[in-house]
Amino acid sequence: MTDLEDVERMLRERLAQAKARESGLADALAELGAIRDANTDDEHDPDGAPVSGEWSRLAGIRYDTQADIAATEAALARVADGSYGMCASCGRPIAPARLEARPTAELCIACAERASRR
Ligand SMILES: [Zn+2]
Numbered sequence: 001m002t003d004l005e006d007v008e009r010m011l012r013e014r015l016a017q018a019k020a021r022e023s024g025l026a027d028a029l030a031e032l033g034a035i036r037d038a039n040t041d042d043e044h045d046p047d048g049a050p051v052s053g054e055w056s057r058l059a060g061i062r063y064d065t066q067a068d069i070a071a072t073e074a075a076l077a078r079v080a081d082g083s084y085g086m087c088a089s090c091g092r093p094i095a096p097a098r099l100e101a102r103p104t105a106e107l108c109i110a111c112a113e114r115a116s117r118r
Pocket residue numbers: 087088089090091092107108109110111112
């Protein structure tokens with residue numbers, strides 16, 4: 001069984017890393033957006049399509065990273081209010097192995113499986 005303080009430290013580290021990644025992606029997207037905007041005047045620019053492909057790819061990663069930040073912040077809030085490790089749906093403890101694999105898990109395995117089938 002992991003100590004709750006360790007969990008909190010790990011979640012804070014995860015949050016800091018995700019936030020750093022997110023701001024790096026935001027910068028990269030702003031840069032690509034500027035390149036793309038500069039290219040709009042030139043319809044024959046061969047770089048136009050690759051830039052927007054890269055932009056979509058980074059925007060997708062950024063979206064996932066923002067979801068990760070939100071999930072990690074929610075997990076930290078549950079650590080603070082003492083509900084961390086309890087299933088948000090049925091209230092039973094979440095298996096430690098699941099929390100180790102997925103520290104931001106909100107649902108126990110049974111409830112998560114039920115939710116994904118909906
Ligand atoms: Zn449950």
